[in-house]
Amino acid sequence: MSGAAKTTTAQWRDYSLSNEAPAPALTHEDWYACPIPRKQLRQLSRRSDGPALRDYTLWLGLLAASGLLAYLSWDTWWMVPAFLVYGLLYGSCADSRWHECAHGTAFRSRRLNEAFYHLASFMALKNAHLWRWSHARHHSHTIVVGRDPEIAFPRPPDLFGMVRNLLHLKTGPIEMSKLLRHSVGRLNEVETDYVPESERAKVVWTARAYLAILAAVIVWSLAAQSWMPVMFVGLPTFYGSWLHHILSATQHAGLAEDVPDHRLSCRTVHLNPVLRFIYSNMNYHLEHHMFPMVPFYALPALHAAIREDCPPPYPSLWAAYREMIPAMIRQTRDPDHFVRRALPAGAQGHRAGATAAI
Amino acid sequence: MSDRLDWVEVCAVDEIDEEDVIRFDRGTKTYAVYRTLEGAFYATDGLCTHEQIHLADGIVIDSLIECPKHQGRFDIRSGEAKSAPACVNLRIHPVRIEAGRVHIGLSD
Numbered sequence: 441m442s443g444a445a446k447t448t449t450a451q452w453r454d455y456s457l458s459n460e461a462p463a464p465a466l467t468h469e470d471w472y473a474c475p476i477p478r479k480q481l482r483q484l485s486r487r488s489d490g491p492a493l494r495d496y497t498l499w500l501g502l503l504a505a506s507g508l509l510a511y512l513s514w515d516t517w518w519m520v521p522a523f524l525v526y527g528l529l530y531g532s533c534a535d536s537r538w539h540e541c542a543h544g545t546a547f548r549s550r551r552l553n554e555a556f557y558h559l560a561s562f563m564a565l566k567n568a569h570l571w572r573w574s575h576a577r578h579h580s581h582t583i584v585v586g587r588d589p590e591i592a593f594p595r596p597p598d599l600f601g602m603v604r605n606l607l608h609l610k611t612g613p614i615e616m617s618k619l620l621r622h623s624v625g626r627l628n629e630v631e632t633d634y635v636p637e638s639e640r641a642k643v644v645w646t647a648r649a650y651l652a653i654l655a656a657v658i659v660w661s662l663a664a665q666s667w668m669p670v671m672f673v674g675l676p677t678f679y680g681s682w683l684h685h686i687l688s689a690t691q692h693a694g695l696a697e698d699v700p701d702h703r704l705s706c707r708t709v710h711l712n713p714v715l716r717f718i719y720s721n722m723n724y725h726l727e728h729h730m731f732p733m734v735p736f737y738a739l740p741a742l743h744a745a746i747r748e749d750c751p752p753p754y755p756s757l758w759a760a761y762r763e764m765i766p767a768m769i770r771q772t773r774d775p776d777h778f779v780r781r782a783l784p785a786g787a788q789g790h791r792a793g794a795t796a797a798i
Numbered sequence: 799m800s801d802r803l804d805w806v807e808v809c810a811v812d813e814i815d816e817e818d819v820i821r822f823d824r825g826t827k828t829y830a831v832y833r834t835l836e837g838a839f840y841a842t843d844g845l846c847t848h849e850q851i852h853l854a855d856g857i858v859i860d861s862l863i864e865c866p867k868h869q870g871r872f873d874i875r876s877g878e879a880k881s882a883p884a885c886v887n888l889r890i891h892p893v894r895i896e897a898g899r900v901h902i903g904l905s906d
Binding site for chain 1: 815818848849850851852856857859864866867868869871880881882883885
């Protein structure tokens with residue numbers, strides 16, 4: 441058989457949840473968890489409103505300050521850097537914060553979690569009542585083909601889509617079309633698979649609420665004959681989500697599929713404090729997936745507690761991309777290729793093949 | 799009513815920390831037994847009604863148990879599902895303390 445025959449399109453897998461032959465289902469018991477004393481895990485999982493109140497106050501304070509500067513500098517060149525900062529705080533920060541609040545781990549108070557969840561979900565233009573269920577499924581079947589609805593980089597990966605997402609032009613239109621479809625009461629087959637019937641009306645009404653707000657802002661812009669309203673609400677998701685897409689691509693791209701061990705399908709990447717603030721510590725992604733009840737502010741401590749049992753973290757964003765991009769380019773022609781993470785010698789749950797080189 | 803219950807000894811009172819939960823298996827069934835910060839004891843079925851995850855791996859927050867996998871929450875006093883993705887209530891079981899031992903009342 442020739443080498444060319446190996447890369448026929450017949451070998452590409454069907455990632456949709458309507459796949460009739462998905463990867464075998466995995467139960468919670470199948471997933472590997474690093475050993476950690478129960479009392480320590482309980483301590484790390486303990487909820488407090490303080491850290492998140494400080495984080496969210498700083499976030500919204502910076503958003504308001506940058507918004508004020510953008511407003512004051514309107515019609516001058518200073519509006520460019522002002523809106524760059526405003527957009528980043530709006531689009532990229534909101535995306536990591538809806539996620540934390542979706543887990544209910546940001547605040548001890550459920551009401552605060554829910555309030556910020558809905559605010560951040562709207563800012564990220566992600567239907568709060570759809571993504572809650574989609575994300576639960578992602579955690580049940582992390583990067584399991586045909587079962588995880590949130591595999592952002594299936595093979596072959598959409599590298600052009602990665603570039604388009606610097607202006608949110610891959611994800612944004614998809615989410616907007618979903619909002620339009622949901623607003624008329626239509627959930628597709630995949631969505632009805634993971635959203636329980638009792639929750640579907642909430643998806644529909646959330647979509648209608650988001651679209652009503654966006655429509656009001658657009659009408660305001662048209663009436664005022666000014667871009668200003670849409671530059672503050674709606675468009676920032678598009679011109680400001682670029683950093684979130686750059687950071688979140690490192691979570692799973694190029695790594696193993698269908699493996700019940702988050703150490704092999706998730707990346708932990710060391711970032712500076714500014715990026716960790718923007719990204720709500722989701723750079724500790726392996727730790728987050730293995731123990732999702734640990735709040736974002738305790739993830740560095742969780743990382744320290746289990747790091748001896750995990751592959752070495754990536755020292756920088758650059759290091760992660762240096763591995764990811766060549767692997768993803770190769771995946772455009774080789775559906776069997778993936779990055780094999782090296783577990784430390786003596787790590788628990790060590791399995792044959794887990795330390796093989798790329 | 800109570801004479802229909804099969805009272806089963808679980809553990810000593812001090813084997814459950816305050817604001818914590820332990821798993822108790824009996825036959826093919828599994829239960830979660832809780833102790834609140836105020837020192838009250840409660841028991842429920844052991845698996846989350848959302849995706850059958852052991853609740854004893856979760857955390858107790860006031861009078862709520864949070865599932866470790868998807869963070870659905872139940873009121874441990876009533877079994878009521880309090881937040882998504884938990885939507886179906888949890889079955890509760892009575893608890894009594896005798897001679898420093900925790901017992902739960904089980905019925906078919």
